[in-house]
Amino acid sequence: MIPQAKVExxxxxxxxxxxxxxxxxxxxxxxxxxxxxxxxxxxxxVRECLVQIESVGVRSLVIVGITSLFTGLVLxxxxxxxxxxxxxxPYTGSLVGLAIVLEMGPVLTALMVGxxxxxxxxxxxxxxxxxxxxxxxxxxxxxxxxxxxxxxxxAVTLSLPLxxxxxxxxxxxxxxxxxxxxxxxxxxxxxxxxxxxTLDDFISGVAKTFVFGWLIAMVACSNALxxxxxxxxxxxxxxxxxxxxxxxxxxxxxxxxxxxxxxx
Amino acid sequence: MSxxxxxxxxxxxxxxxxxxxxxxxxxxxxxxxxxxxTYAILGGSGSGKSVCLKHMNGLLRPDSGHVRxxxxxxxxxxxxxxxxxxxxxxxxxxxGALFDSLSVFENVAYPLREHLKxxxxxxxxxxxxxxxAVGLSSSQSLMPxxxxxxxxxxxxxxxxxxxxxxxxxxxxxxxxxxPGNSRRIGKxxxxxxERLRVTSVxxxxxxxxxxxxADRIGLLKDGAMVSSxxxxxxxxxxxxVVRAFLRGDQDASLDEIESS
Numbered sequence: 001m002i003p004q005a006k007v008e009x010x011x012x013x014x015x016x017x018x019x020x021x022x023x024x025x026x027x028x029x030x031x032x033x034x035x036x037x038x039x040x041x042x043x044x045x046v047r048e049c050l051v052q053i054e055s056v057g058v059r060s061l062v063i064v065g066i067t068s069l070f071t072g073l074v075l076x077x078x079x080x081x082x083x084x085x086x087x088x089x090p091y092t093g094s095l096v097g098l099a100i101v102l103e104m105g106p107v108l109t110a111l112m113v114g115x116x117x118x119x120x121x122x123x124x125x126x127x128x129x130x131x132x133x134x135x136x137x138x139x140x141x142x143x144x145x146x147x148x149x150x151x152x153x154x155a156v157t158l159s160l161p162l163x164x165x166x167x168x169x170x171x172x173x174x175x176x177x178x179x180x181x182x183x184x185x186x187x188x189x190x191x192x193x194x195x196x197x198t199l200d201d202f203i204s205g206v207a208k209t210f211v212f213g214w215l216i217a218m219v220a221c222s223n224a225l226x227x228x229x230x231x232x233x234x235x236x237x238x239x240x241x242x243x244x245x246x247x248x249x250x251x252x253x254x255x256x257x258x259x260x261x262x263x264x
Numbered sequence: 265m266s267x268x269x270x271x272x273x274x275x276x277x278x279x280x281x282x283x284x285x286x287x288x289x290x291x292x293x294x295x296x297x298x299x300x301x302t303y304a305i306l307g308g309s310g311s312g313k314s315v316c317l318k319h320m321n322g323l324l325r326p327d328s329g330h331v332r333x334x335x336x337x338x339x340x341x342x343x344x345x346x347x348x349x350x351x352x353x354x355x356x357x358x359x360g361a362l363f364d365s366l367s368v369f370e371n372v373a374y375p376l377r378e379h380l381k382x383x384x385x386x387x388x389x390x391x392x393x394x395x396x397a398v399g400l401s402s403s404q405s406l407m408p409x410x411x412x413x414x415x416x417x418x419x420x421x422x423x424x425x426x427x428x429x430x431x432x433x434x435x436x437x438x439x440x441x442x443p444g445n446s447r448r449i450g451k452x453x454x455x456x457x458e459r460l461r462v463t464s465v466x467x468x469x470x471x472x473x474x475x476x477x478a479d480r481i482g483l484l485k486d487g488a489m490v491s492s493x494x495x496x497x498x499x500x501x502x503x504x505v506v507r508a509f510l511r512g513d514q515d516a517s518l519d520e521i522e523s524s
Contacts, residue, residue: 043378127364128363128364131359131361131364132357132358132359132361133361133362133363133364135318135323135357135361136355136357136361136362136363138323138343138350139321139323139350139354139355139357140350140354140374140375140378140423140427141346141347141348141350141351141375141378141379142374142375142378143343143344
């Protein structure tokens with residue numbers, strides 16, 4: 001039998017946790033609306049957008065390249081091995097191509113960029129919050145959402161699809177290396193890919209990443225602006241961003257795939 | 265000063281209450297600051313000084329009560345409507361709050377780029393003037409990480425005066441500085457006040473600074489204004505909390521003071 005006082009404490013904890021979650025969700029939605037509105041006000045931060053695209057897109061090239069290359073290699077290795085058992089080795093190209101274009105390319109790129117860029121955004125803006133730099137922007141009559149959130153949101157949303165296309169290409173080339181080792185010719189490998197991966201498959205894979213990019217940036221900025229409690233707070237906020245951004249990518253992937261399968 | 269007393273206060277706070285979660289920080293705070301004066305808000309740590317200051321340019325909004333700037337109620341103004349208030353009311357933050365990613369020049373140019381359409385030459389000239397006013401003409405190309413604490417505050421001050429504000433809010437301008445740098449900042453505040461004829465509000469627990477620069481002083485304790493008056497009046501005050509604060513016993517409660 002649990003004492004009543006303990007039950008009350010637990011109920012209160014659950015209640016305050018739920019309220020806190022709702023408040024965060026409300027803040028997130030408000031930030032999304034404000035960011036959207038800030039895009040149409042004067043002083044659009046063109047220069048800052050370009051700087052962010054460089055920081056998010058160009059500087060993620062290596063990490064995305066390595067991830068997709070090894071994903072392609074491993075995927076082809078497993079696929080060749082499994083398909084050989086069923087005498088279906090010639091389908092290696094089709095399977096690798098479909099898996100990379102539909103899921104592995106978009107999701108793994110989003111997770112890698114979500115970790116690298118999302119954490120970076122939260123750490124940077126979170127530090128600005130605790131050192132009063134965000135207040136200083138407001139005190140000077142400028143809008144921190146337009147100056148900080150909007151450029152990052154646009155940069156991640158626009159860079160992620162491009163990085164995904166690159167990841168798709170590198171992943172498929174990685175698969176080719178393994179296919180060649182197992183006696184599948186380059187010509188046949190690409191022929192099987194082009195015959196099974198349609199334009200719709202490619203579009204559905206890339207289209208999802210616009211949403212992933214937007215989610216990663218908004219989660220990162222929302223957590224950053226809610227940072228409290230000095231450098232320790234920045235650490236907590238950064239951790240929260242990596243977790244929430246990754247989970248958001250995976251959950252939204254399921255629903256987006258469901259929607260895209262019915263549309264395309 | 266007597267003719268100013270009849271004017272609408274430059275800054276007025278009326279029965280302002282503010283709480284963060286369960287912690288009440290300001291409780292029915294009343295305050296009126298005249299145009300052109302230097303008003304120092306004294307108080308121990310955690311007395312609500314900085315929170316009080318952040319209400320004066322709308323960075324924080326009261327839970328109840330009103331804040332008026334030049335007679336205009338800013339309590340419920342939107343962020344975009346507050347832009348004009350903030351353009352005419354600069355704020356120097358405790359740490360300087362310089363943008364780490366921008367050079368000293370870019371930091372001072374930031375508000376100018378945001379609100380004025382100046383040519384490159386005009387912008388450079390204006391930034392140079394502001395940095396000269398704080399004695400840092402040769403530091404334009406440095407990054408904030410290369411500056412000492414005192415220099416950061418002076419660059420912060422140059423950024424504040426760039427838009428030629430009517431009011432300057434100073435949040436703990438001498439905290440973390442050595443006595444020499446503290447005196448230098450004090451002199452700077454006084455000279456800016458005389459030269460630019462601004463209304464200055466200085467939040468501090470530094471008594472020396474307070475007596476050196478203030479026209480009037482208010483003592484804040486537990487979120488309410490305990491006493492307010494000219495420097496002379498405060499020095500001669502018989503109020504137990506004021507006496508205790510001036511003695512250096514900043515955090516003593518009223519009960520403790522009365523019992524002693």
